[in-house]
Amino acid sequence: MSTRNGGAAVVETLAAHGVDTVFGIPGTHNLELYRHLVACGIRAVTPRHEQGAGYAAEGYARVGGRPGVVLTTSGPGLTNAMTAAATAYAESQPMLVLSPGVPTGTEGADLGLLHETKDASGAMDRLVRWSRRVESPEEAADAVTEAFATFRGTRPRPVHVEVPLDVLERAWGGSPWVGAVTAAPEPDAADVRRAATLLARARRPLVIAGGGAVDAAAEVRALAEALGAPVATTVNGKGVLDESHPLAVGAAVRLRALQKATADSDALIVVGSELGDADLWEGRIAAPAVIRCDIDPGQLHKNCPADVALLGDAATTLQALLAALPANPTSDAFVGTYPTNAPFVGTDGRAARAGELREACRAEARGGAGAYEEINAAVRAALPADGVLAGDSSQVTYLGSVHFFDVLAPRRFCYTPGYATLGYGLPAAIGASLARPQAPVAVLLGDGAFMFSVQELATAVDLRLPLPIVVVDNGGYREIRDQQETRGIPPVGVDLPVPDLASLARAFGALGVRATDPGAVTALVADALSADRPTLIHLKTRTE
CATH class of the missing domain: 3.40.50.970 (Thiamin diphosphate (ThDP)-binding fold, Pyr/PP domains)
Incomplete structure (x- = not known):
C-alpha cells in the first residue's frame, strides 16, 4: 500500500x-x-x-x-x-x-x-x-x-x-490545489439607488440584521448611524451591532414589541435573514416599505416580500448603499458616517426611539424569563467583554441569554434556534475554544440539554480547557413540562432525576461545585476561567 x-x-x-x-x-x-x-x-x-x-x-x-x-x-x-x-x-x-x-x-x-x-x-x-x-x-x-x-x-x-x-x-501522485474564490453576486445599481431613496426619505427607519450579516458589522453600524435607525437582530445575528450601542435593540425579532415597530416603520431593511418561524415565534414581520439584502436569491422574498431586493454579499451591498445615500439622509437625521471607534453622536431623538424600543422588548422578554435574567447577568459579570457564551435548547438560553446576555461583537454566541437541537452547548463551546483560543468561553444550559452530551466533559478535560459549565437544574425537560401543562396534559416523561453533577464532573477529571444562589455564580465562573481544566457549576435554584 x-x-x-x-x-x-x-x-x-x-x-x-x-x-x-x-x-x-x-x-x-x-x-x-x-x-x-x-x-x-x-x-x-x-x-x-x-x-x-x-x-x-x-x-x-x-x-x-x-x-x-x-x-x-x-x-x-x-x-x-x-x-x-x-x-x-x-x-x-x-x-x-x-x-x-x-x-x-x-x-x-x-x-x-x-x-x-x-x-x-x-x-x-x-x-x-x-x-x-x-x-x-x-x-x-x-x-x-x-x-x-x-x-x-x-x-x-x-x-x-x-x-x-x-x-x-489507492496510490496518488497528484498535488493538492486550491480553486479560485467564488465571486459573490453584486446588487443591481438601480436597485441600490431605489433602496437608498427609500431610506433617505424615511422618518422611522429600522434595521434587522441576521446571521448573514455577521461579517458586515462595520457596515451595519455605519448604516444605522447614518440613518439614526434602531437595529434589531435575529439570534444568529446577535452582536452584529454591539448590544451596548445606543441604537441596538438586541436579538428581539421574535418579540411582539419589535414586530409592531416594524409595522410602524416607514422603511425596513433586512440584512441576511430568512425571517423564519424559528426567529419570529409565530409572529410576522411586515412594513410599508421593505428592503431585503441577501446572498441567497431564494431568501429575498421569503416570509416577508421585498419592495426592493438586493442580491449580494452583506458587506459589499451595504457599502454600495452607504455610498448612494445623501450626506444628510433627512433634515434631522444623523449626519455623516462614523469610524467604528468613534463615539455615537445624534442630532435628533432617534437614539431615544431606539432606547424606548429596546426597553419595551426587554420588558416583554422579562415577563417569561423568571430567574434566567439574573443567572445570565451573573455569568455576564464574570465573562470578559470579548468572551463567548455557548447555550443550548434550554430555557435559560432562549428565554434568558438571547435577551439578557449582551455581546459586543458578532460570533460571540453559540446557539441553534432553527434546528433547536439538544446536546449542542458543551461540544460547541469546545469548538469555540479551539477557534478562538485567546477568548474566554463559558457554557450556560439546562440539565436536560447537558445530559445529551455529558460525555464531552472528557473531551474538555483532555484539552485542559478552562471552561465554566453552568448547568441550571430544572429537574428534566422543563419546557416540555410547561407545554404539557398548557395543553392540559399531565406531566409525562419530563420530570427526571438529575445526578450529582458536581461529583460526576470530578469523576471525569474536571472540577465540580454546587450553588443555590445565582449571585454566587459570578465568582464561581471567574474562578473557573483561571483553572487548569473545566469546571461544572451545578446551579439548583427556583427558575419559575
Missing part, C-alpha cells in the same frame, strides 16, 4: 485550504485519513461521540468564521454525525463531513460488510447542500476543493464527501 494515497489526497487538500483542526473519532475504515494528519500539521480532536464532533465543528465555524471539518468512520460513525450536519444546514454554517464508504462496485449490494449502509451519500444528500461519492483519489481532492469553494461567495452550508475504502488506499 502506498502511503501517499487517496487519504493523502484528501488530507493534503485540507491543509492546502488552511485547515489545522479536525473533529472526529478514528475507526477501522478511516485510518488512511488519520495516517496523514500529523505530517500535514493538522490537529485531530477526539470527542466521545460523532454528534459531539459535529457540534464542535459547528461551534468552531460559528465563532471562528472558518469551515469546521468532521472525520467519521463509515456506517454508524456517519449516521451519528447526521444531526449535527443537519443543524449546520439549518443554521447556515460551513462544515465539511468526510467519511469512508463501501468499496467501489459494492454499492447497494447488501453483502453484510462491516458498517455497510444502504446509501450513505444519498442519505446525507437529503440533509446538506450536497453529498458526493468519489471514484478516485483525484476526484476526492477535487471534491474537497469544491467544498471549500461553496463556503465562499455563497450562503455557507455543510457538504459531505464519501471516499470508498479502495479509493482511500
Whole structure:
C-alpha cells in the first residue's frame, strides 16, 4: 500500500485550504485519513461521540468564521454525525463531513460488510447542500476543493464527501490545489439607488440584521448611524451591532414589541435573514416599505416580500448603499458616517426611539424569563467583554441569554434556534475554544440539554480547557413540562432525576461545585476561567 494515497489526497487538500483542526473519532475504515494528519500539521480532536464532533465543528465555524471539518468512520460513525450536519444546514454554517464508504462496485449490494449502509451519500444528500461519492483519489481532492469553494461567495452550508475504502488506499501522485474564490453576486445599481431613496426619505427607519450579516458589522453600524435607525437582530445575528450601542435593540425579532415597530416603520431593511418561524415565534414581520439584502436569491422574498431586493454579499451591498445615500439622509437625521471607534453622536431623538424600543422588548422578554435574567447577568459579570457564551435548547438560553446576555461583537454566541437541537452547548463551546483560543468561553444550559452530551466533559478535560459549565437544574425537560401543562396534559416523561453533577464532573477529571444562589455564580465562573481544566457549576435554584 502506498502511503501517499487517496487519504493523502484528501488530507493534503485540507491543509492546502488552511485547515489545522479536525473533529472526529478514528475507526477501522478511516485510518488512511488519520495516517496523514500529523505530517500535514493538522490537529485531530477526539470527542466521545460523532454528534459531539459535529457540534464542535459547528461551534468552531460559528465563532471562528472558518469551515469546521468532521472525520467519521463509515456506517454508524456517519449516521451519528447526521444531526449535527443537519443543524449546520439549518443554521447556515460551513462544515465539511468526510467519511469512508463501501468499496467501489459494492454499492447497494447488501453483502453484510462491516458498517455497510444502504446509501450513505444519498442519505446525507437529503440533509446538506450536497453529498458526493468519489471514484478516485483525484476526484476526492477535487471534491474537497469544491467544498471549500461553496463556503465562499455563497450562503455557507455543510457538504459531505464519501471516499470508498479502495479509493482511500489507492496510490496518488497528484498535488493538492486550491480553486479560485467564488465571486459573490453584486446588487443591481438601480436597485441600490431605489433602496437608498427609500431610506433617505424615511422618518422611522429600522434595521434587522441576521446571521448573514455577521461579517458586515462595520457596515451595519455605519448604516444605522447614518440613518439614526434602531437595529434589531435575529439570534444568529446577535452582536452584529454591539448590544451596548445606543441604537441596538438586541436579538428581539421574535418579540411582539419589535414586530409592531416594524409595522410602524416607514422603511425596513433586512440584512441576511430568512425571517423564519424559528426567529419570529409565530409572529410576522411586515412594513410599508421593505428592503431585503441577501446572498441567497431564494431568501429575498421569503416570509416577508421585498419592495426592493438586493442580491449580494452583506458587506459589499451595504457599502454600495452607504455610498448612494445623501450626506444628510433627512433634515434631522444623523449626519455623516462614523469610524467604528468613534463615539455615537445624534442630532435628533432617534437614539431615544431606539432606547424606548429596546426597553419595551426587554420588558416583554422579562415577563417569561423568571430567574434566567439574573443567572445570565451573573455569568455576564464574570465573562470578559470579548468572551463567548455557548447555550443550548434550554430555557435559560432562549428565554434568558438571547435577551439578557449582551455581546459586543458578532460570533460571540453559540446557539441553534432553527434546528433547536439538544446536546449542542458543551461540544460547541469546545469548538469555540479551539477557534478562538485567546477568548474566554463559558457554557450556560439546562440539565436536560447537558445530559445529551455529558460525555464531552472528557473531551474538555483532555484539552485542559478552562471552561465554566453552568448547568441550571430544572429537574428534566422543563419546557416540555410547561407545554404539557398548557395543553392540559399531565406531566409525562419530563420530570427526571438529575445526578450529582458536581461529583460526576470530578469523576471525569474536571472540577465540580454546587450553588443555590445565582449571585454566587459570578465568582464561581471567574474562578473557573483561571483553572487548569473545566469546571461544572451545578446551579439548583427556583427558575419559575
